[in-house]
């Protein structure tokens with residue numbers, strides 16, 4: 001079957017950077033020139049100028065055993081030193097590292113000097129517990145400062161963290177602990193979510209309990225942060241309170257240098273199906289690309305900006321853009337514990353106003369959620385401090401992009417739509433603010449030093465104005481180094497498809513437009529085939545979201561006797577429209593609208609108006625489950641859903 005994906009939508013709005021923005025921009029067009037003249041030399045320069053090396057490297061890339069890369073391999077550094085001590089030594093100890101805001105409204109301001117001291121104490125406490133180089137530590141915490149401290153303390157010791165998102169169940173936690181062979185778990189009694197104290201410790205107890213399968217958990221200790229004060233069960237020989245060991249530990253701790261390829265963390269990603277994969281990242285290359293991208297993509301001026309990435313620390317975005325990239329660059333950040341809706345829907349905008357956030361990085365799912373609630377809510381707050389917006393996680397539909405810029409960005413801010421993955425470790429495709437003329441909905445251009453192509457199934461570049469598969473054609477510094485304990489699966493999953501060419505296959509469909517800019521079209525597994533045309537989910541969803549009544553949409557291909565597959569759409573309407581129209585009338589209007597916007601080929605056979613869409617805990621739509629509904633099947637495995645009740649609601653709405 002051809003891998004060509006048909007192109008349906010045209011977008012001709014353009015937003016060049018303002019002169020003022022361009023004049024003060026961190027990134028300069030020279031970056032592209034330098035990187036294309038000498039790619040490896042470019043990365044060596046970035047790694048040298050952005051990081052402090054205990055032992056300088058002489059070798060940039062070792063690609064002698066592909067796909068197992070080594071970057072800067074004979075160099076040595078300490079990741080935590082780079083994120084902390086050196087800023088204090090350079091006289092920036094008083095700079096705020098985090099403005100922490102708990103969901104109940106408690107706050108903490110933490111300077112670089114304070115964070116450094118706390119991490120040194122935590123590192124001493126962890127070494128007392130026997131944690132050293134190469135040991136694995138599972139972190140299962142809410143979004144509180146101790147989460148950041150834990151990651152950095154583990155990194156400081158040359159140990160490996162494996163963060164498990166606090167919304168995962170005891171079973172998921174246990175399987176990740178077992179796979180990594182974790183020796184220590186760092187958790188909390190609970191955290192605040194939606195106005196309630198939500199317990200975490202019981203899930204750890206359950207995960208570590210004897211499950212009658214003869215497998216003994218590898219965990220020796222559980223370190224527990226007191227956050228909510230709720231009652232917890234306690235095992236005297238295993239459990240310790242953070243407040244009993246960390247504040248008492250010495251604040252003297254010298255950061256030891258580790259080789260650049262020392263593992264830094266494992267992060268499990270479920271993908272759409274199958275057993276979770278423990279994505280392995282190492283130190284020097286990862287930190288270099290995280291720091292470079294954070295500085296240039298977000299136009300970071302560390303002395304004046306207040307940067308806020310809303311991602312939870314349990315996801316790669318939280319690792320690279322709420323911990324390592326920003327801290328390596330000495331940024332001031334906001335860290336918020338809770339949900340956007342508590343105590344009322346404007347909480348995020350209140351936080352932006354309160355701290356004067358200048359750079360705001362979030363996900364399209366959040367933007368579409370705000371569109372659903374209406375622009376009145378953000379418009380009640382003063383968001384004028386914002387000067388740059390970022391998006392990650394899914395394609396951002398052009399209409400959502402426009403809303404984001406107009407309503408949140410005051411009609412003036414650049415938006416960077418950043419494409420990357422847990423596996424890539426850091427941003428790969430994005431506009432550079434101050435340089436690139438923005439196109440709503442397009443991730444646009446590979447970053448300097450990054451080699452990306454859109455290819456057909458033979459690995460040949462499709463050229464401009466054509467669709468295909470997104471690949472990385474050259475290794476990059478923050479690339480995954482493997483899947484923990486499973487090198488064969490690493491090769492099979494990412495490198496087998498274009499084995500002859502040595503390309504990394506990302507699993508996404510993409511298109512280059514007539515200018516060569518890249519548009520992401522969704523996961524290749526979700527592409528639909530209607531009457532022999534391969535249609536992307538992203539474009540039809542964007543057409544639906546472009547209708548004034550729609551807040552969010554998901555489309556899937558359902559088998560159809562005449563067309564092979566037919567387009568079936570699930571649509572969430574804006575609240576104001578639901579009050580004034582019938583769902584039946586709107587469904588008809590939306591079918592006709594897509595027909596006009598794109599053409600009859602894309603007109604949905606069915607449009608279902610629903611209240612929710614099935615999403616993973618990181619906010620991605622799970623189209624596989626919607627396909628089950630659209631084809632009248634029993635709904636498949638829902639364990640990775642954020643809210644498992646959603647599918648029964650949707651099934652009954654569809655009936």
Ligand code: PRX
Pocket residue numbers: 269316317391392393394395396417418419420421422423443506507508520522523618
């Ligand atoms: O399908 C792409 C989508 O998210 C996938 C990676 O997911 P994850 O590993 O959870 O990392 C998310 C945060 C980096 C990609 O394969 N994706 C991510 N960013 C974008 C995107 N799709 C379109 N546009 C983006 N900007």
